[in-house]
Amino acid sequence: MSAPDLSGLRGQPLPQRPAFQRFLSSTGVSVAIYFAVMGLIIYGSFTGAQNMGYNWQWHRVPQFLYSFTDDGFQLGEIFHGLLATIQLSATAFALAVALGLLVALLRLSGLVMGTAVSIGFLELIRNIPLLVLLYLFYYVLGPIFGFDRYWASILTLAVFHSALISEIFRAGINAVDKGQWEAAKSIGMTTGQTYRYIILPQSVRFMLPPMTGEAVHLIKSSAIVSVIAVAELTTIGRNIISDTFMSFEIWFTVAAVYMVVTLILSVGVSYLERRYAVDQ
Amino acid sequence: MTGVSDPIIEVTNLDKFYGDFHALKDVNLTVHQGEKMVICGPSGSGKSTLIRCFNGLEWHNSGQLVIDGVEVHEQSKDMRRLRQEVGMVFQQFNLFPHLTVLENLMIGPMKVRRQGRAQAEATARKYLDRVHIPEQADKYPAQLSGGQQQRVAIARSLCMETRIMLFDEPTSALDPEMINEVLDVMVELAQSGMTMVVVTHEMGFARKVADTMVFMEAGEIVEVSPPDRFFTNPSSERCRLFLDQILEH
Numbered sequence: 001m002s003a004p005d006l007s008g009l010r011g012q013p014l015p016q017r018p019a020f021q022r023f024l025s026s027t028g029v030s031v032a033i034y035f036a037v038m039g040l041i042i043y044g045s046f047t048g049a050q051n052m053g054y055n056w057q058w059h060r061v062p063q064f065l066y067s068f069t070d071d072g073f074q075l076g077e078i079f080h081g082l083l084a085t086i087q088l089s090a091t092a093f094a095l096a097v098a099l100g101l102l103v104a105l106l107r108l109s110g111l112v113m114g115t116a117v118s119i120g121f122l123e124l125i126r127n128i129p130l131l132v133l134l135y136l137f138y139y140v141l142g143p144i145f146g147f148d149r150y151w152a153s154i155l156t157l158a159v160f161h162s163a164l165i166s167e168i169f170r171a172g173i174n175a176v177d178k179g180q181w182e183a184a185k186s187i188g189m190t191t192g193q194t195y196r197y198i199i200l201p202q203s204v205r206f207m208l209p210p211m212t213g214e215a216v217h218l219i220k221s222s223a224i225v226s227v228i229a230v231a232e233l234t235t236i237g238r239n240i241i242s243d244t245f246m247s248f249e250i251w252f253t254v255a256a257v258y259m260v261v262t263l264i265l266s267v268g269v270s271y272l273e274r275r276y277a278v279d280q
Numbered sequence: 281m282t283g284v285s286d287p288i289i290e291v292t293n294l295d296k297f298y299g300d301f302h303a304l305k306d307v308n309l310t311v312h313q314g315e316k317m318v319i320c321g322p323s324g325s326g327k328s329t330l331i332r333c334f335n336g337l338e339w340h341n342s343g344q345l346v347i348d349g350v351e352v353h354e355q356s357k358d359m360r361r362l363r364q365e366v367g368m369v370f371q372q373f374n375l376f377p378h379l380t381v382l383e384n385l386m387i388g389p390m391k392v393r394r395q396g397r398a399q400a401e402a403t404a405r406k407y408l409d410r411v412h413i414p415e416q417a418d419k420y421p422a423q424l425s426g427g428q429q430q431r432v433a434i435a436r437s438l439c440m441e442t443r444i445m446l447f448d449e450p451t452s453a454l455d456p457e458m459i460n461e462v463l464d465v466m467v468e469l470a471q472s473g474m475t476m477v478v479v480t481h482e483m484g485f486a487r488k489v490a491d492t493m494v495f496m497e498a499g500e501i502v503e504v505s506p507p508d509r510f511f512t513n514p515s516s517e518r519c520r521l522f523l524d525q526i527l528e529h
Contacts, residue, residue: 182337183374183433187388187440188364197387201378 054248061249064240081236082257088154088232089219095158096218097211100165105195107170118166125163130224133160138228153225161218168210172203205273212269216262223258233257285313288444288475289334294343296329296499303329304340305499311444311492316476318486318507321496322522327479330496331446334477335366348443364392367437371449373429375421381408381432382417385439393440400439407435411465427458431465438469445469447478481526487511495519 016022023029049056064076075083107118125133137159138152147155176199184194226234237254241247289311296304304326311317319327332338333345336352336359345352350362376384385404389395395403408414411431413424421429430450437445447466451459463485470476470489480486486493486507493510495503495518503510503519511527514520 177374179370179372179374180376182368183370183376183436185337186335186363186366186368187436188360188392189388190360193391197391198376202376 049248056249057244057246058249060244060246061253064250064253077236077240078233078253078257081231081233082261084231084236085219085222085233086261088150088225088230089157089215089222092154092157092161092222093215093218095154096161096165096214099158099162101169103162103166104169104173107166108173122163122166125160130156130160130221131227134224134228149225149228149230153222153228153230156225157218157222160221161214164214164217165211168207168214169203171210172207173199175206176202208269208273212266216265219262219265220258285315287311288313288315288348289477290344290346291330292344292346294330294333294340294345296326296333296338296340303499304333307343307499307501309494309501309504311475311477314473314475315491316470316489317478317492317494318490319477319479319494319496320481320483320486320522320526321502324498325496326499327496328448331368331448331477331479334444334446335363335368337368360392364440365443367440367442367445369430369433369437369445369447369450371452373421373426373433373453375429375433375436377421380418380420381413381424384421384432385436388436388440403439403441404435407438408432410438410468411435412461425458426454427461430454430458430462434462434465434469444475444477447476447480449479449481451480451482483511483523483527495522497522 062076064078066076066079067074103118103121106114109115128136134153134156137156138149141155142148142152173195180198180202181194184198189198222232223234225232226238229235233254237250241250244250287310289309291307291309294304294307295302307326307330309330319330321327329338333340333352334347336354336356339354347362348365350356350358352359352362356362376387379387382401382404385407386397386400389400389403390397405414405417408417411434413428413431416424416428416432421432424432434445434450450466451462454462459482463482466476466478466485467489476489478485478490490507493503493505493507494501495510495514495516497518503514503516505514510519511523514523
């Protein structure tokens, strides 16, 4: 970046930052610093692993992702785990959205008991650790109501995330202008019709970004159900490691798979959001 | 007003409080079928509150309000039916921004009156013609000017085939050059025989269409008189002062 030509200007030039600060914050220098630091960290871990005598076997990882057999292309164990994670998360998310909407509407209903029940629910869920909630569902509520570990996991995730999702709904609904309620009322709509045709379609715009965040959060917290041995991505990863002892490679791979999935989700939704914004 | 006709809105000893604030004080008023009433007064005088009571956006605390033979109060079972008879045009338009102009006009008839799509669309196009913007049917509200948006809002109320139209300062949020296009539509509506209650400071419009002028101050009705007497010889001093202020220029 070259300095602009100031020769034609009549005013005094304004004071600049000291030369050393300008040097440090120039693009080239900051990129160089970044690579130096990252290089050190990678070198450190690599030599550390070397000193432990860790035997890297990356060439054995692909078979857990995919393989070619006589029947053609086959998805590997990790992909089956991923599909299980997605199925688990999608079911839990759908339930969480339904429950969250219910709690938000209760909170906004103006009924004393409705508000009390929803605030009680929020505080209860917010103040119990996710792991404890999972144990409650699996060891206590599961036997009482007769659901298995799979449904215990889904219900735990749904209930845990419905608390935050209900707050997202509440904020999104409140963000819609009060005049919209009045206009809908003045043409004779019921409260239900007003929510369905007027308020909720407009709140989607406000809710989409935090909802995506919550979906990403749910996919990541679904890893916790591996403690009750539900067969999903993290559990499968652990099983592979106990067979092969490749803990470094497999945990790196599992982390990368989670990251790819949540990144695709975020990018997809922000694309949707831009499409939505044009319509308004 | 042409001849004597039946009262359609009857307000008797109406009082309204916001907490300790006495917003409407012992209001008595009668609007007849086909009458055009213009309500004016300084801000905070209770004009908007009064007409918002007429379609249940606000509830009065005591007194009686009868519209089209139905007594209006918070427990009334007939409010939804009544709101379909009483249209409201707001200062801020309050169009539904996620729906096109045509959808804005069709959603009431389809969802509230349970009309079919074809019938609702025919009605919507008819009233878009009447407010002179048939070519804007497929646009979104945000793509229209303020004056066009307010005309869509008027058409939206008309699509419900209302018998009474309430206007709450319909031109106050508009740029000056757009006020007339909205007032023109309102004048045409007045000529069609609609019962109208209009809160406005547009005195030119009031002179042209009003059968009755009402002046409110501090929650009270100070003056009710026909426009010729209202503008030339109002009986109350407060009303005269107010008119002097807004008619000065």
